[in-house]
Amino acid sequence: MITVLKNENDILKAKNEILMKKIKDLEARITRIMEILIRLYFPTYMLDVLGIIQR
Numbered sequence: 001m002i003t004v005l006k007n008e009n010d011i012l013k014a015k016n017e018i019l020m021k022k023i024k025d026l027e028a029r030i031t032r033i034m035e036i037l038i039r040l041y042f043p044t045y046m047l048d049v050l051g052i053i054q055r
Helices: 002-041 044-050
Strands: none
């Protein structure tokens, strides 16, 4: 019984790690999409004035 619980715990930990990695990947994609949208909708000089882009 203890072995089964340990195995289930290991499985849950592995699933949690996979989900956390997927969340990080999604966050990175969202950040990239936001950067692209900002550059499309705002002129570069405005972003420079606001300190959003760094050269």
